[in-house]
Structure formats: C-alpha cells, structure tokens
Amino acid sequence: MFSNAEGKLFQYRNCRILKDHKIYTEDLWVRDGKIVNPEKIFFEEKILADYQIDCKNKILAPGFIETQINGAFGVDFSQEETIVNGGIGKVCKGLLEQGITSFCPTVITSPSLAYKKILPLIKKTKGSKDGAGIIGVHVEGPFISKEKKGAHKEELIQTFDNGFKDVIDMYGDLSNIAIITLAPELHNSQQVIKECVDRGIIVSLGHSMANLTRGEEAIWNGASYVTHLFNAMLPFHHRDPHLVGLLTSNKLPPDTQIYYGIIADGIHTHPAALRIAQRINPKGLVLVTDAIQAMGLPEGKYKFGCQQIEIKDNRATVAGTNTLCGSIVSMDRCVRQLAKSTECGHVLALETASLHPAKVLKISNSKGTLDFDTDADFILLSEDLHVQATFIAGELVWQRSGDVISVISRTD
C-alpha cells in the first residue's frame, strides 16, 4: 500500500499512542525505520510528511518483546531438526500476528552437543517483513535445580563445579546468548552470575530451590530477572518467601528494579497470584508466553526436547502426567488476560509486554517505547487489545485485514 523508501517521512495520524506511561491522541512520525521528533523536523527541516496514514483511532503501542518462548508452529528451538530448513524463520514470521516484533528463542535443558549445534544456528537478527527480530537466545538450563526441573530432563541437568569454565564448556560460543536462567543455590553460582553479567548476558533466576537470601545475593552480583515467577521455584512462605520475596525485598542494591517473567495464560499462574504480583511490583512484571512448539497446532502428542508432551484442553503436559511443560498461549492473549485479571489498565498491560522486557534486555534506548530516535517497531490494537497490525522498522509487516489503516494523503 505504501513503500518504506529511504528518507521518506511517514505521519501516522488519528491514533492514540502509548508514551510516557499514558495513552493519548498524538501523531507518530517515522523516517528510515526510526521514530522521529516532528517538532525538530518542522522547525529545522521545514518539511511535511511524504505520507499520512490514518490509523482509524486505534491504540498505537510499542511492539511486544518476548523473552521466553520455546517454540511455536511445530518448531522447537531445542530440537535441531525442527529449526533447520527455515524453522526459525517460520516462528519469526508467525509471531508477527501476536504483535511480537522481537524475541528471545528459548532453549531448555539440553545436552552440550545440542547447544553447540543449535546456538550458532539462532543468530541475532533484525526484524523485517520476514518476521520478528531475534535479540538473542534464552538458555533455560542446564544449570538448574533437579528438584525444580519442571519439564526439563533430570539427567541433563548440570552443575558448575568448575565455575564459569563449565558454562563455556557446556554452551560453546556464548555470543548468541542473551539470557541465562540458572539456580542461584548451585555451588559457584554467584561467581558464574558475575561472569555472565560482565559479558553482557542477562541472568535470570529460576528452576530453583533458593531461599530469599540466596536470591538477594544473586541480585547483588548482577542477576536482574526471575524466570516464570511462581513456577519451578519454592512457593511463598511467610517465614521464607523464597524467590517470590524478591518482589518486595528491601535488601537489594539501591534503585534496583527487579524484573520477573510471568505466564498469564490463566493456567500457569492463578489470577489471584497474578494480582498479588502485579499489585506489589507492577514495574517489574514481564509477560512471557513460555510457549512450546504446539502453539498454533491442534491437540495431540508431540516431541518436546527429548520428551513426549500432550496438548489437551488448552494445556500442555508431559505425556501421561499432570506436569505442565510450557504453555500454548499467544502474547496478545496474555496481555488481555493480565488486563482482565488485574484490572491494571491498558498502559501497564501493554508495557509489561514491551517496555519491561526491553528493560530486562537493556535495550529500552532503542526498543520497547515510542520515544524519539528509537526503532519504529509498533503495533496497532483495538480498544479490547486485539492486535490489528504490526510494524517493524516502520514497515507494515502484518495486518489483520486490508482496512486496518489507510493512506490519507501523499505529498508528491
């Protein structure tokens, strides 16, 4: 409908943008894939937009950023055979309709050889009309607690008795890794956390038996994220709140905002638990789907990692058990579920899937907001938070139907 040509100035009109923690009527201006300051252009360059686009009064919000997704559409990031031959691209493309513009493919506890094969295949890529961008891999395991293994295979779980050397030996090249989930109670974990953080890897605490003190120590050493809060960790107890207690801890470094992933699919986290987390630490809430390859597939049995899983009644379990092994929910549905369950309002609901994950990944200066000079990755939503269109770097990459937007004028 319009080209995304270099140097052209786009003015998205008739929209309600999410900016500075408010939703208000304002135009969004885009050029060369970035959100630009129209005031500066008006007074300094003295030019008008090349294209004006009518957004028909939709909400215009930053694109969603997903930090934990194991797979989708039959592709499992932990199974090499499913990701070769275009498997990664299939997920990248498929996620666009959920409003996801960037994500972290997540690899669960696997043998060393698998990491060494898979990690080099999942490269950091920019988003485009071919699909959402990849920020880096989230390696969930294998340095986790056997007691809190969840759906991970116990015999593959490892310790780092030799410290960071074991981490390198396990994964091989670390350059494609963005996040590592580890259990902070493991021997040498505090040293490993420091080493990871020094290398720019985000450390997330999870699949863990840790008490609160151990969790606080990990935060002091640079950990900043908690993997799917409530799931695969000891439950809140009033005499030791365990990792859940990090949300209200007053023993963290000054001005620390802890972030925690939460699966708001209505199954992995009870709505009341979701409300507790949202009420006590709204700024740290990060929506994750933790979706598995069966997302978008019909009910039945599938291979997940090295295990059989079963999809039935909107749940994914280890076949023959009641153990949950990831969800099959979409990101936009999590946003709606959160808004509905917590009545937190559109602003927070949308920020938990955009601004907050961008902060986790330390990329909020370029993604997760509609601030000037950031990437023009954004979505259009209906009032009830259904995604209508997705844009990456200013380009329309997906739309629900042909009439979501219309070009109202063009200056030739």
Next chain:
Amino acid sequence: MKLVILDDYSQVSEWAAKYVRRRIIDFNPGPNRYFTLGLPTGSTPLGMYKKLIEFHKQNLISFRYVKTFNMDEYVGLAQDHLESYHSFMWNNFFKHIDINPENAHILDGNAANLETECVSFEKKIKDAGGIELFIGGIGPDGHIAFNEPGSSLVSRTRVKTLAQDTIIANARFFGGDVSKVPTEALTVGVGTVMDANEVMILITGAHKAFALHKAIEDGINHMWTVSAFQQHPRTIFICDEDATLELKVKTVKYFKSLMHVHNKLKDDPQ
C-alpha cells in the same frame, strides 16, 4: 479602536478565533496571495488556538496559504525545551493544523548573531508583504510581546532584557526556579506591530484590568507599551468582563452598545 466585551475567557477565545477565521476567509488567500498572521504565545491565546484547531478539524479553515510570524522567543533556551515558544507553537497550534513549515516563522533565540537574526526577521515580514493581522496578549504591566515598560514605542525587532516582574511571573514555567528563567528574549518591537494592517489584543482576567484601563483610557505612555495602539488606525481589543473592572462605566456601556455591530465582524459572511 474597537473594544469587544464578552462574558468570560471561553467566549473571548471563541470570538477571537471566529474573527481570525473570518478575516482569513475574506482575504481569500491563495498560492500567490498569502495571509500573514502575527502570533503570540502564553496562556491568554491558548483558548483561541484550541478553537482554531477545532475549526480546522471541521474543515472550516485552512492555513495552507497563511504565513505566521511569532512575536518573541527566549534567548539561549533550547528550541525543543518545553517552555520555548517554538515548543509552545508546535504543541498548541502548528502540529494540529495544515500550515506549511516553511511559512511558520519564529525568532531563533539560539542564533549565532542575535542582531542579524532580528534584522532578518524584519526583512522576512517585509518580504511577506507585512502583517495583515497581528494578534497579541498583554502582561499585567501592559507589555506587548517582550516590550517591557519603558520600551521605545517605535522599536523594531531586537534583543530585550526581561523585567524582573516578567522573570518572576515566568518562573512558574521553570519549576518555580527564578534562576532558570532566561533573562533575555528576542522580540518584535512596538513599531513592528504598529506596521501591521490590524492589531488584535486579547485581555482576560481581573489581574489585567488595570492594564486595559491604561491601554485605552489613559494617554499613550511607554510605561504601558500597549497604549501605543491608540495611534493605530485599526485596533481591536477583545476582553472579558473581569478585565473591564478598572474601566469607566461610560466606556463599558458605549462599547457594549456596539456589540451588535462588532459581532457581524466575526460571523460567517452572508
């Protein structure tokens, strides 16, 4: 001189906006005939801008063939500072209308050579054929633009040091910190405004009542620079009831009796 007395601020805003609209329509601007408008900033004209934006959204007015010249701008304040007059005009008017950015002129308070900037601003006005309608507000001390009390009544665009009252009054826009308020501004002169074909001054609120009295009932005085327009052949003051508190009953009654005549000036042409 015309004096239009209305009930309150919102009526003043609407009346002024309708008058501006009517003037532009009557002028019948086009690609070879631009309507030139002198514009103020501040809280007084805000309501008028809002109304003009409303009219624009209802397709009742276009600024496609309008050139604007703003009265003033602080010196040394970043252009995108929220309190700069560039930002004011962008946020409260320009971004909502269809004006071509090439036609919107605001003095550059960050120009390398401020004097050259002032001279070139005067020249731009002249090249545009002069100002057709200059709109202004006034301070409680009767200043027009940044022509503080004591300014020459034949002054041109120049650098001006702000009066202490103005700095204190403006501190509310800079977090209440007087030290953050710029102390200088570029401003059109009283003479620059006098050259316009018509001058329209908005005055609202009881705190401006004495200034209105000084503007129209007392003599011409450089301590009340707005009084200079007594010598302008076409000046229209638009005020609310509160602003008339210091006027003579006779003055108020006389102009109120003319309202039916003045109202015709802003209504749609028959």
